[in-house]
Amino acid sequence: MSKLDLVMFEEEFKQLQDIIGRLQKDASAKVVFLVDKNGQQIASAGEVQSIDATSLASLTAGNVAATDGLAKLIGEKEFSLLFHEGEKDNLHISIVGKRGILVVIFDQGSSLALVRLRVKKASRELQEIFERVETRANEESGPGTKFESPFSEITDDDIDKLFGD
Amino acid sequence: MTFINYASREINCKIVYYGPGLCGKTTNIQWIHEQANPEKRGKLVSLATETDRTLFFDFLPLDMGTVKGFKVRFHLYTVPGQVFYDASRKLILRGCDGVIFVADSQRPRMEANIEAIANLATNLKDNGFDIRTIPYVLQLNKRDMPTAEKVDEMERLLRFRNEPMIEGVASQGVGVIETLKACARQILMELQRS
Ligand SMILES: Nc1nc2c(ncn2[C@@H]2O[C@H](COP(=O)(O)OP(=O)(O)O)[C@@H](O)[C@H]2O)c(=O)[nH]1
Ligand SMILES: [Mg+2]
Numbered sequence: 001m002s003k004l005d006l007v008m009f010e011e012e013f014k015q016l017q018d019i020i021g022r023l024q025k026d027a028s029a030k031v032v033f034l035v036d037k038n039g040q041q042i043a044s045a046g047e048v049q050s051i052d053a054t055s056l057a058s059l060t061a062g063n064v065a066a067t068d069g070l071a072k073l074i075g076e077k078e079f080s081l082l083f084h085e086g087e088k089d090n091l092h093i094s095i096v097g098k099r100g101i102l103v104v105i106f107d108q109g110s111s112l113a114l115v116r117l118r119v120k121k122a123s124r125e126l127q128e129i130f131e132r133v134e135t136r137a138n139e140e141s142g143p144g145t146k147f148e149s150p151f152s153e154i155t156d157d158d159i160d161k162l163f164g165d
Numbered sequence: 166m167t168f169i170n171y172a173s174r175e176i177n178c179k180i181v182y183y184g185p186g187l188c189g190k191t192t193n194i195q196w197i198h199e200q201a202n203p204e205k206r207g208k209l210v211s212l213a214t215e216t217d218r219t220l221f222f223d224f225l226p227l228d229m230g231t232v233k234g235f236k237v238r239f240h241l242y243t244v245p246g247q248v249f250y251d252a253s254r255k256l257i258l259r260g261c262d263g264v265i266f267v268a269d270s271q272r273p274r275m276e277a278n279i280e281a282i283a284n285l286a287t288n289l290k291d292n293g294f295d296i297r298t299i300p301y302v303l304q305l306n307k308r309d310m311p312t313a314e315k316v317d318e319m320e321r322l323l324r325f326r327n328e329p330m331i332e333g334v335a336s337q338g339v340g341v342i343e344t345l346k347a348c349a350r351q352i353l354m355e356l357q358r359s
Contacts, residue, residue: 036168038168042168065256158233159232162229
């Protein structure tokens with residue numbers, strides 16, 4: 001496993017889920033997604049069925065990556081916030097820590113000011129959890145680790161099965 | 166970056182198709198999309214120009230089934246091949262778990278293949294990866310073309326680490342799944358060594 005691997009356990013995942021759920025209610029948002037900078041969805045809350053979450057995660061990460069590239073070009077570290085205003089729905093995208101992206105979709109039932117305020121608070125809480133995950137990952141990658149990977153005995157058969165033969 | 170979620174028991178792996186412009190990267194994942202069980206595949210997202218050239222990336226999520234009780238999901242990306250999209254290519258490699266290099270077998274494209282591998286090495290390095298160790302597969306595509314270079318010669322020019330080398334005709338689906346599988350095998354085997 002590379003040093004970049006993200007391993008998330010039940011308890012941390014539940015905490016993330018709780019924060020996202022609370023943010024969605026407090027900000028009167030339609031949907032909130034927590035996405036990894038590499039394009040994978042981590043958690044969500046609200047009317048998620050109405051949206052293709054996987055595509056959303058990938059495109060958001062692409063968008064943030066492209067914007068990061070733009071920032072570097074003009075000598076900024078990053079743009080920590082992206083806002084897209086639509087006719088009905090608005091998209092509020094912000095960076096959480098080193099690897100998280102928070103996506104909030106809201107309509108006239110909320111406001112940019114409210115979303116901003118609530119996102120700020122949630123971001124701080126999310127960041128704490130991310131840091132904990134990272135610290136643990138660093139400790140476990142050291143020698144004498146206790147963490148037992150469930151993938152220690154993958155066989156060719158397992159892989160053949162994945163491909164249906 | 167493999168994302169292992171113990172709560173939902175999922176493993177997510179990112180695989181990037183790399184290669185010179187028009188070598189058949191998009192065709193590879195289009196074939197996979199057409200073949201996949203509609204329940205297991207997500208939507209194919211293509212950020213393309215009006216003339217169907219990849220502008221930023223193509224993206225296809227695939228649910229593969231389970232390994233050791235974990236749902237395995239692949240996220241397949243292709244990069245834009247044209248030289249001037251280098252900044253975008255670098256971004257797409259961010260956090261990848263494996264790379265499939267699609268080489269164009271047509272003789273006049275050998276130079277472009279070689280340049281693209283050199284470019285891949287640089288862009289992987291800038292993302293903190295090593296082209297000599299990351300899960301990697303070489304696909305020799307367009308074997309059906311009359312101007313296709315001999316396999317031996319392509320191997321001599323393009324193969325550099327004893328990686329799996331697979332002959333393909335992506336437009337007819339030949340070698341496409343085999344290529345993906347060769348990459349998936351390396352990625353999942355890598356998880357054991359954690
Ligand atoms: N003859 C032949 N044509 C191919 C093959 N694979 C792809 N093509 C064609 O090559 C062109 C470029 O393919 P595309 O997948 O868009 O290339 P990309 O730039 O690498 O994404 C398209 O017209 C494809 O139909 C192949 O194996 N044989
Ligand atoms: Mg393409």
